[in-house]
Amino acid sequence: MKLSIVLSTQPAQFQAATFKGDLEVNLAHIAALGYNGVELAIRDPKLIDVDALEASANKYNLRVPAIGTGQAWGEEGLSFTDPNPQIRERAIERIKSHIPAASRFGAVIIIGLIRGIVKPGVDSTQAMEWLINALRECSEAAHPHGIRLALEPINRYETTLINNTAQGLELINRVGVDNFGLLLDTFHMNIEEPAIEDSIRQCGERIFHFHVADSNRWHPGAGHLDFKSILTALDSTRYQGWVSGEFLPKPDAETAAQRSVAFLRQLG
């Protein structure tokens, strides 16, 4: 099992030196804990030195299987479904701007909260059209580079657009391009899927990335999800990708990371 864990590059909140220092320290910890890769949360690739990032990852023998993009929504309010066409356009350009780094690492580009929500006054059919057009445009731009996009169904409390895998599979049909698929996250699945393992099997080869967190969003092993059964279902889809930890830093980040890798490794 190829295990990675989410690491924020936090370029907006750090001076260049501090950022590099902290990133190095984090990468060293993550590698020492036995992870094979890091999933990088990047707000804006313009603020990242990709050469330095690649050198650091290589230094610790860590791969970068996926790039998270949600900070552009959280910190800048960019989304595919904003009623303002300029904001939608900026969101599309931002996602396209991840393609060079994604190509360097062979990483999946994650479409999480940057898809947006159905904002007040916006018709939901209209929002879905904006979403589909944006996903198609970004996927088509990524295609020549061999890069895939993965949209994450996210629970009802965090978005009003695409909460579960049934909606995700319908979206895939409507977008209609081969390099667009899903990122499944066990925390969200616990709330939204009628039967987690069945949903995994139904998504099959359209699972492009996989997040693990337990039912309470703590590290795997801290809640009541049956990860043995879940990962067996994932395996049955012939999934060749990564199992990436995205969970709360509780009781603290390092303990959570350590417990997660130990718990998942002993599942075999």
Next chain:
Amino acid sequence: MKLSIVLSTQPAQFQAATFKGDLEVNLAHIAALGYNGVELAIRDPKLIDVDALEASANKYNLRVPAIGTGQAWGEEGLSFTDPNPQIRERAIERIKSHIPAASRFGAVIIIGLIRGIVKPGVDSTQAMEWLINALRECSEAAHPHGIRLALEPINRYETTLINNTAQGLELINRVGVDNFGLLLDTFHMNIEEPAIEDSIRQCGERIFHFHVADSNRWHPGAGHLDFKSILTALDSTRYQGWVSGEFLPKPDAETAAQRSVAFLRQLG
């Protein structure tokens, strides 16, 4: 198993005649489906004709095991933890005003969202003190009438105060009165409890009321919760109260109510 289901009296949104008519229709449906009682959501007891309500419930041989109070938060913004002392006082008076109807029915008074949230600018220790004092005052007012209050741990997305049973049990200790306990809800427990059955056993005789909804907040049977195991754990606490359905009206209210009672009855 004594089964009830939540029914809103919706006094603020209906003319008196419509309200009475709709209530009668709903009570007739609920009784015909095989429920033993109705849990009534009441925004303000002043707007309710308790005599008429009791006559209607009796007509259909339905008990009223609990009164929900959250509409006073949702529609009027009343809460135990608002920084405005007049709003806190109105919330306390509102809860006390449920005591006569609760006495008539022998119903538990539910403290759900009316407890409030930690509002911006409010210290969380201060909010917890307001909450404890309000709960103690209301419980002490209810005690001579033999009425109990049950606070519902509610998941992190809906409140910042008391999300899980561990916090609920600590709160019980701090309030320090015998007629204050917990309402456990399986939908919230699925998100917040490390192990649902263990939490039920730990709450033991302080479980004053019990809500069922499946993991996706649809009716029991529509998600992945193991209700056989959950209700066995509840039974092990010698719980003598009600199992009350509070779930989304999907695919529609009557179908959901019908499926829930059928599913729960076949569990034995």
